[in-house]
Amino acid sequence: MLKLTDxxxxxxQGEDGRLKQVCMQYVVEMAEIAGASRLVDLxxxxxxxxxxxxxxxxxQITIDExxxxxxxxxxxxxxxxxxxxxxxxxxxxxxxEHCHSCVRGDSSTMxxxxxxxxxxxxxxxxxxxxxxxxxxxxSCANYLVMxxxxxxxxxxxxxxxxxxxxxxxxxxxxxxFDGTFATCIxxxxxxxxxxxxxxxxxxxxxxxxxLIQTDLEWDVYGFAIGEAVTVNVPVVTGTSRPTTTQYEKFxxxxxxxxxxxxxxxxGMTPEAxxxxxxxxxxxxxxxxxxxxxxLRDTYDLLNFRTxxxxxxxxxxxxxxxxxxxxxxxxxxDGKKCKVPVWLATAPWLxxxxxxxxxxxxxxxxxxxxxxxxxxxxMGSLPAGVSCIAVDSAKQAMYLTGCxxxxxxxxxxxxxxxxxxxxxxxxxxxxxxxx
Amino acid sequence: MADKIRIKGRCVYPGCVEAEALxxxxxxxxxxxxxxxxxxxxxxxxxxxxxxxxxxxxxxxSPRGSGGFMAYGLGPNPPAAFVYNHATxxxxxLALQAHTPSMxxxxxxxxxxxxxxxxxxxxxxxxxxxxxxxxx
Numbered sequence: 001m002l003k004l005t006d007x008x009x010x011x012x013q014g015e016d017g018r019l020k021q022v023c024m025q026y027v028v029e030m031a032e033i034a035g036a037s038r039l040v041d042l043x044x045x046x047x048x049x050x051x052x053x054x055x056x057x058x059x060q061i062t063i064d065e066x067x068x069x070x071x072x073x074x075x076x077x078x079x080x081x082x083x084x085x086x087x088x089x090x091x092x093x094x095x096x097e098h099c100h101s102c103v104r105g106d107s108s109t110m111x112x113x114x115x116x117x118x119x120x121x122x123x124x125x126x127x128x129x130x131x132x133x134x135x136x137x138x139s140c141a142n143y144l145v146m147x148x149x150x151x152x153x154x155x156x157x158x159x160x161x162x163x164x165x166x167x168x169x170x171x172x173x174x175x176x177f178d179g180t181f182a183t184c185i186x187x188x189x190x191x192x193x194x195x196x197x198x199x200x201x202x203x204x205x206x207x208x209x210x211l212i213q214t215d216l217e218w219d220v221y222g223f224a225i226g227e228a229v230t231v232n233v234p235v236v237t238g239t240s241r242p243t244t245t246q247y248e249k250f251x252x253x254x255x256x257x258x259x260x261x262x263x264x265x266x267g268m269t270p271e272a273x274x275x276x277x278x279x280x281x282x283x284x285x286x287x288x289x290x291x292x293x294x295l296r297d298t299y300d301l302l303n304f305r306t307x308x309x310x311x312x313x314x315x316x317x318x319x320x321x322x323x324x325x326x327x328x329x330x331x332x333d334g335k336k337c338k339v340p341v342w343l344a345t346a347p348w349l350x351x352x353x354x355x356x357x358x359x360x361x362x363x364x365x366x367x368x369x370x371x372x373x374x375x376x377x378m379g380s381l382p383a384g385v386s387c388i389a390v391d392s393a394k395q396a397m398y399l400t401g402c403x404x405x406x407x408x409x410x411x412x413x414x415x416x417x418x419x420x421x422x423x424x425x426x427x428x429x430x431x432x433x434x
Numbered sequence: 435m436a437d438k439i440r441i442k443g444r445c446v447y448p449g450c451v452e453a454e455a456l457x458x459x460x461x462x463x464x465x466x467x468x469x470x471x472x473x474x475x476x477x478x479x480x481x482x483x484x485x486x487x488x489x490x491x492x493x494x495x496s497p498r499g500s501g502g503f504m505a506y507g508l509g510p511n512p513p514a515a516f517v518y519n520h521a522t523x524x525x526x527x528l529a530l531q532a533h534t535p536s537m538x539x540x541x542x543x544x545x546x547x548x549x550x551x552x553x554x555x556x557x558x559x560x561x562x563x564x565x566x567x568x569x570x
Contacts (some may be wrong), residue, residue, distance in 0.1 A: 026530075033526050033529045034526045035444070056530045058533060159501055161500045176523040177527065178526075178527075193522070230461055230495070230520065231496045255500075256500075261522070304478060376465070377466075397477070397499070398499075401466040401476045404483070
């Protein structure tokens, strides 16, 4: 049974104005559905899809209400970051001029259409929200640029599948999948699931017979673990120490193959100095072996093709960090790509990539650096692409869902970043599970 | 008259409806792997690929993947009710959108009893489901 404080009750009754009342109605309904006993005061950070004024089909805030709230000094209660390009278009922030793909199957307009681009930025709402404190990082991996992180144990409210394990497991902060305008304005969220220590303890031991050390191995291992443990908290063994890129890969893959929002890497993640800390000293409910055969089967599942001819290459799921961009620039410097190549990073890293000379290298190689979004979020690819190469299990899973019909089923070549760059330079796929 | 099997569970979203079951043996994924206009999943190699769920009691083990899972509650022809084993913040987001009867945390695993085509009464308000097996 949900118990609210007197202050929360007053907000719910409208004493803090209609905007906060709607936000509280939404958060209270969420808490009731979740079976939460109370709300938690957030002391960490927020992450939300912007503008996000339609909290659900049933709770909406108008732009007039937003403007009035801001003019009266209304602010986000916690430091809040915008995830991805503005909803619902998910248009590229940079590189859009070169994205000749139609908007969600609607052939009458393209992402490269200036009028569509302007509209898709939702400047009116976002200019108000920036005054209210929203930090417009616009990335699925906005931890790459946020420069302000929640500390271990802080309560957050984030929204993005790959960022659930990033916040909970990698950082040791605490979030559920509930980062919205409402939670970030109020600085409150339902107190359940990952906010509670007991629910964060590992219950399934995951082992493998192969040392997980390359980016591709981390990606495949993550997806396979997600499929095996679905919504449980695994304690994962058998790996090297992950790089930033490998954390990105693993977190996105484990939250695609399953809905894993917390895991432990003993000796590496903050809540698991040892296996005993990870489990709270309790016995495992289950042990899972992800052996090389399972990994190979997973790799084969993510490959979805009958051809070696590649029409396009996409790298940037989750968004590329500055080291990824540097490495790709080194690999293509002075070379010409045979097929269209799109990269994606966080908008704020575009200037860094330009400063470093990478944008210039990419342009000369025929590569487009986009920011803020990805093909799966955009929901379409340029006409004529029937087989695309990617290095991400997450992108492979979602992008093929955009092309489910027999007459234009999208084929997928999935492998390492090197395999994808080789495909970009040759137009052929030579990757395999080695 | 066919025997009815009653299982108690926890109400996620109240309401009472009876409809034919559609059982997904695998977790369901939203975001780009759902077509809300046609009302079916478009995840490749999924047992429910392009099987319409509109008006059905959708029975599944758990969600997986993106927050776009909530899309199972959107569109012109959503399921009549949701029955699942594992509640997570993703199923909370679904119920917030769908506002249709939803239940979880059952005393017996409903996936072991319900088959596609069975009639299922979801009485979330009173905390039980009642299954009428389809005639063989």
